[in-house]
Amino acid sequence: MGRPREFDIDEALERAMQVFWERGYEGATLSDLTGAMGITKPSMYAAFGNKEQLFRRALERYAEGPASYATRALEEPTARGVAEALLRGAVRTTTLSEGHPGCLTVQGALAxxxxxxxxxxxxxxxRNDAGLRLEERFQRAVDEGDLPRDADPVRLARYIMTVAFGIAVQAAGGLGHDELQEIADTALRSWQP
Amino acid sequence: MGRPREFDIDEALERAMQVFWERGYEGATLSDLTGAMGITKPSMYAAFGNKEQLFRRALERYAEGPASYATRALEEPTARGVAEALLRGAVRTTTLSEGHPGCLTVQGALAxxxxxxxxxxxxxxxRNDAGLRLEERFQRAVDEGDLPRDADPVRLARYIMTVAFGIAVQAAGGLGHDELQEIADTALRSWQP
DNA sequence: GCACTTTGGTACCGAACGGTACTGAAGTGC
DNA sequence: GCACTTCAGTACCGTTCGGTACCAAAGTGC
Structure with a gap:
């Protein structure tokens, strides 16, 4: 009923996500956003509500797209495999594009x-949710005997998340894929829970 | 020569640093800054030039104050001591105040x-300079026989810096001193260059 | 005391911010 | 075809942004 919208809402959201990724929440102006989305401000407001809700939707898209490695990593059979996959995913995603190095969930609104x-x-x-899911996964590894009984899942999860966040900062600073992967390998070398 | 200024320029700079620390460069408005500094905008412009130069000065003050641990850490006698001191300093400084957790050099303008x-x-x-100084320190440790001949100073320095940056992100997310120190200890546990 | 310099405060600048009323066109269900 | 709904675009809202012209007051060196 009524006139159908002329733009693809998913594609517009994808563009908005890229802008937030590069410029952060406050740094992304409505002109930046609507310009990249290819629509006007009233169209954006009609479709998404306001800037904050647009950001929320863009974050959901980010979680299901570029950051989906974080969820997939949990399915690795061993705790070590989980950690490897998580850091490898962080390295890949933070260096996906030259236009927006780093991680949206880190540089979107840190201050x-x-x-x-x-x-x-x-x-x-x-970020806390992601850390909690990793804690639970490591706890399961302890329960299954994959990790030693005296291993501390909370401590291990926080450590891995910290390295992942640090990788995001290093990526924002210009480090490339291979250099970041070397860092990840170094962090994992000390994997002796 | 003329009328002396009525405010203490160091104290004003300290306040400005705190505001930038909490809100980041773009998030800190001139009203925020001059309000915290206790001076008016024209006074700020006369004393510092503009917002960007004020930020530059605030960063210098940050480097010589809260972040001076990064320089002091390099003076530790062993590479392991350097890494320990650096991460311990990062933990302390990122949890100094509840008003501005995290690190100014990380959250000041990441996106x-x-x-x-x-x-x-x-x-x-x-951040790159800090990393380079650490690389040089670790290279010296290799030259001195403090680190094994096949150790990679660049790789080690990048790893330690990455953990420090990750700690800053975790601090911005609300983790406290003890939890962060536990992370730092975990990162150092794997210190076997 | 006097010429001079610099201060701090008021009041303002144009531009850009996030957000919206309004309008005319485009498409829908009946 | 017709009543109705929803669209996209223009033009605008008040506010705040970083930055500045102006001026009286305050202090300095001589």
Whole structure:
């Protein structure tokens, strides 16, 4: 009923995600966003609500797309395999494009000013959730005997997440895929829970 | 020669640093800055030039103050001691205040939009310099026989810096001092160059 | 005391911010 | 074809952004 929209909402969301990825929540202006999405501001507001909700949707898309490695990694049969897959995925995703190196969930809103607090809190929650899922996976590895009984899943998960976040910062600083993978390998070399 | 200024320029710079630390370069507005500094905008411009130069000065103060641990750590007698001191300093500084957890050089301008590109590049350069100094320190350790001949100083330095950056992200996400120190200990446990 | 320099405060600048009323066209179901 | 709904675009809203012209007051060196 009524006139159908002329733009593809998924494609528009993909473009918005790229802009947020590169410029962060506050750094991405509505002009940047709508320009990249190929639509006007009223169309954006009609389709997504406002900038904050657009960011929320873009983060969902990010989680299901570029950051889906984080979920897939949990399915590896061993804890060591999980850690390897996670860091390998972080390296790949943070160096996917020259236009937006780094990780959206890290550089989207790391500092928190008044306007970016909702985005900041959203990203903090997302990163914490990812850490919690990794903790549970490592706990399962302990229960299954894959990790030694005295291994500390929380500690291990926090360590791996920290390295992944550090890789995102290094990527934002210009390090390339191979250099980052070397870092990941170094971090895993010390894998003796 | 003229009327002396009524405010302490060091104290004003300290306040500005705190604001940049908490809110990042773009997130810190001139109102935020001058409000915290206790001066008016024209006074700020007369004393510092503009926002970007104020940020540059605030970063210098940060390097000589809260981040001075990075330089002091290099003076430790062994490479392992250097790594320990560096990560311990990162943990301490990123949890100094509840108002601005994290590291100014990481969250000051991680994503890069048009307006924040100068600040972004400045911080990238600063982080790279810190990494280079660590590389040189580790190379010296190899030369001195403190590290094994086949150790890779560049790789080790990048790894330690990556963990430090990851700690900064975790601190921004709310992790406390003890949890971060546990992460640092885990990262160092794998220290077998 | 006096000429001079520099201060701090008010009031303002154009531009860009996030967000919206309104309009005319385009398509839908009946 | 016709009433209705939803679209896209223009033009605009008030606010805030970084930055500045202007000026009276305050202090300095002589």
């Amino acid at each position: 928190s000013s008044d306007g970016s607090r909702p985005a900041h809190d959203l990203l903090v929650g997302w | 890069s939009s048009d307006g924040s590109r100068p600040a972004h590049d400045l911080l990238v350069g600063w």
